[in-house]
Amino acid sequence: MPSLVSGEIQAKDAAESLSLNPIFSASGVKGKRVTALTKECDMSHLIESIIADKPDMDSSFSVLDLGVVMELMDKWVTKFPTVQPFYAVKCNPDISLIGALAALGSSFDCASKAEIQIVLSLGISPDRIVYANPCKSESDIKYAATVGVNLATYDSVYEVDKVQKWHPKCELLLRIKYDSEGALASLGVKYGALPEEVPELLKAAEAAGVNVTGVSFHIGSGGADPLALSGAIEAAKSVFEMASHFGMSRMSILDIGGGFTCGPELDVAATKVKAAILAHFGDHQGLVVIAEPGRYFTETAFTLVSRVIGKRVRGELREYWINDGVYGSISNIIYDHATIRCAPLRQKNLTCVDAKTYPTTVFGPTCDCIDIVLKDYQLPELQVNDWLVFPNMGAYTISSGTNFNGFTSAVKHVYLACSEQS
Template identity: 55%
Template sequence: MEKPLSRDDLIRFIRSIISNEQVEQTDSFYVLDFGAIRSLVDTWFHHLPTVQPFYAVKCNPNPAFLGQMAALGTGFDCASLAEIETVLCLGVSPDRIIFANTCKPESHIKYAAKVGVNLTTFDSICELEKIRKWHPKCALLIRIKVPETSSTATFKFGSKFGALPEEIVPLLKAAQEAKLRVVGVSFLIGRRALNFQAIQDAIETAKATFETAAQLGLPKFHILDIGGGFSSGPKFTEAASAVKVALEKHFRNELADDGLRIMAEPGRFFAKSPFILATSVTGKRVRGEVREYWINDGISGSFNILLRKNHDEIPCTPLTVENPICLEMKTWSSTVFGPTCDPADTVFKDFELPELNVNDWLVFHDMGAYTSSRGNDFNGFKTSAIPTYIADKN
């Protein structure tokens, strides 16, 4: 199994970019480790060999990253016309795309029909009417709201997506009357769910929906989409085990006769760790024992994620021009500001850092999930213009 670059190798690679006189890199930039992508895909198929991943493009639509995912054989979860178009431009076949948005503009549905994206989700009568009108040959997955009592997900989706239990029968009947083809069930337990009982509860609820459809006389369902919410690392092994146990318990017969296609829509699992963000120090202020620094990316850009998570979850490596071994230096309580005029643009506070100066660097690891994709160009600091350098041992 291929391994990602070590942290030391990544830092050496970053230093080579910074010290390249021909490039004169002073703006922030990303490094994308292709080896990390290949390692994660290997890990997924090792632990969940029967579950086909459809990468959630919204998590990070970097073209080089998507190209690697396409080359490694994953599918793609797209939520809009633009995302579908991006993936198709990579040469990906439309049958490797699920249009996983339960409320789509009519123009986007028309486009999906035109280009042959023939699998989508729904959770309302209104969506069925739009699909009947503009893409009646599309195969459908009914998105269900799963029980959230056992979920410890940090970001739940049930308030916006998913049919309630009492809505499932009316929706299936409406699809049947409209002569639309419902082929399975999808759900999402929530982002970074840590209580694996929630996975088992969701799969049990999905099986009940399969049975309901059979009782209504619909053609036999053959697709189960278990959504996303997976994190890489040790927790993934536990989550994969919970998935396999629940599938064996509730879908044993379907698995035995090879009559079930299982999909997932992971985003963070694949995108988080392969990206590293390097930012340079553009300003400094000393107030007593506190050091305050400005860097050239912030809350309006790649660090938008800090509005939803604790900064302690983002590993940070300082790189100084004068002393390469920063970890052995005295540290100071430090505040790190982003570049904009927004007073809320504070990346870190009360964070221990060595003494830094203008043109030193802060390198942030695990910065691929919902970072550049959520950033904007506020104050003229363009997240969309941050370059990406490829690190590849092959």
């Protein structure tokens, strides 16, 4: 299995062909083994080698494909050449991912002190962080002030009071509500100023001597209609104009939020964003446009691997227990409305070689009856100690796992790989 270790290059030709340089020396990646994936040595071969190296492994694990991350960044730059990505750390706080994204030019959306600490621990400048949580504790605002995180969001007069008291140098983005009807997670339920609240919020910041430097919104996550971006940008423009009418300092930042996916919807979103910015901000000199993509960079970059720890047969029905579940790395079923899929890892020493499939239920390890990973899913016959492979498991997985029931069921190990991209 060709591997690459920073400072100790193995499989030199693979390294050159994958153009690993910007990521390879990044904080969070440097010094770690990165396996080059090729047609001859694919993801299955890597997983097999990991299992063979640690046959007694009793926890699930993930593989992060840095090649996918690089390709996604290239695609973002192509589709959104004037929009700076601020990766939403909440989606997946893996340090190798964050370090790689930083090396590729991303900045970061942090929602808590802990997320800020993760980013800063990698040597990333606080100037590359937006504290994108409209409601922050006073202690966390004080922390942001001490480390130099000077850009944050707000949507209430009470937040202005806290910022004025504990971090008056912080510049604010006024978060407005603009939801897409198709979004599975409509963030406007919790955040975002209503149109009639905007004047008071602008005046409150002006009276407190806190600079409002721009506007942010988030149309929602998971199936959000990219067409909503046009309306949200138009709404943001009205806030810019209102601030100017009030004689406030000229706004310069437009934060178009997240909700982006790497599918065909990205093309639609890019088209809508470009057209709306041209229509509503075409004459706004010096405008800085940022976004907060999360799942876009993570969902397809991670593969989860989990072991079968139990089995039951009831007629044609096959029931299996695995060592991860909805309280662990597969929490995206609960918190992100994810539809997942899996396939057995076919190894020479595994028994799942029968072409016949059976209606199957896959349970997580806890004793809670909602800990069901898959139901009425077709799988071949499996045995205890076989492994299941779950692709596209990077978004809201390890970030929302728990230790419920005494099971440390979330991923403990993330292995790095780099595939060849077209």
